[in-house]
Amino acid sequence: MTSETTQTDAATAGTETELNELRDLIKGVRVVLWDFDGPVCRLFAGHSAERVATDLAAWLEGRGLHNLLTESQRESLDPHVVLRAVDHRHPGSDLVAELEERLTQEELRATASAMPTPYADPLIRTWTAVGTRLAITTNNSPRVVREYLASRRLAACFAPHIYGRTQELNHLKPDPHCINRALAALGAAPTTSLMIGDTPSDFHAAQAAGVPFLGYARNDHKSKLLRDAGASTVVGSLKPLLRLVRDLHQA
Structure with a gap:
């Protein structure tokens, strides 16, 4: 697994105003909650999420359950959309459990070719070194997160605070369930915490x-989606964040 290095410093340095906003956001933060697929790595960098969604839909069709998905759900090419759609029709069923396990197995296969997000590894280690506590709050399987973190020798930075998908799919984000679990386990106040997603x-x-909330967007499309949703602070690289964390703790 190798890190992307295509982003230039000029594109990611940010204006002085943006850096000040970022500094204000992270100053005094005691707990950082990381989404997994995106801020920590690109899980499906070499194992297409679109193909996984198509395969899940085909598996349903092979069982005569084609009508569980609407046309737009089939065309979404998002495995979580397929999973949520089936759970909405048959919540807590054996069918949902089997579909969730199939998705987990695909995610586990994807870890072999997952691409670390640039600067995520050193940022995680730096925050840990200065005493900031970290947790993963994700819609991916916690089994997948643990395997990936172990492969990067990052497991100790988060253990045991990994809060991922369960078979209670109504608790997937945007429901705050996994975030609230992390805060409760860490005894953390929301106001002294930060979510990176x-x-x-x-x-x-x-x-x-x-x-x-701090938004991470690896391209303009993702940045627009976050800003349109209401996120006010969005970065295109974790590099300035890493520099600021180092500077704040050297001051």
């Missing part, structure tokens, strides 16, 4: 939990 559902979950 890359989707509108991350933002809405953080907002519902009362946790300040």
Whole structure:
């Protein structure tokens, strides 16, 4: 697994005003809640999420359950959309449990080719070194998160605070359930915590939990989605964040 290095410093340095906003956001933060797929890594960098969604839909069709998905759900090419749709029709069923396990197995396969988000590893280690506590709050399987973190030797930075998908799919973000679980386990106040996420559902979950939010967007499309959802602070690289964390703790 290798890190992307295509982003230039000029594109990601940010204006002085943006850096000041980012500094204000992270100053005094005691707990950082990370979404997984996006801020920590690109889980499906080499194992297409679109293909996984198509395969899940085909599996349902092979069982004569084609009509469980609407046309737009089939065309979404998002595995979580497929999973949520089936759970909405048959909540808590064996069918949902089997579909969720199939998705988990696909996610586990994807870890072998997952691409670390640039600067995520050193940022995680730096925050840990200065005493900031970290947790993962994700819609992915916690089994997948643990396997990936172990492969990067990052497990100790988060253990045991990994809060991911369960078979209670109504608790997936934008529901704040996983965030609230993390806050309770860490004994953390929402106002001294920070959520880093890359989707509108991350933002809405953080907002519902009362946790300040930092958006990470690896391209303009993702940045627009976050800003349109209401996220006020969005970065295109974790590099300035890493620099600020180092500077704040050296001052």
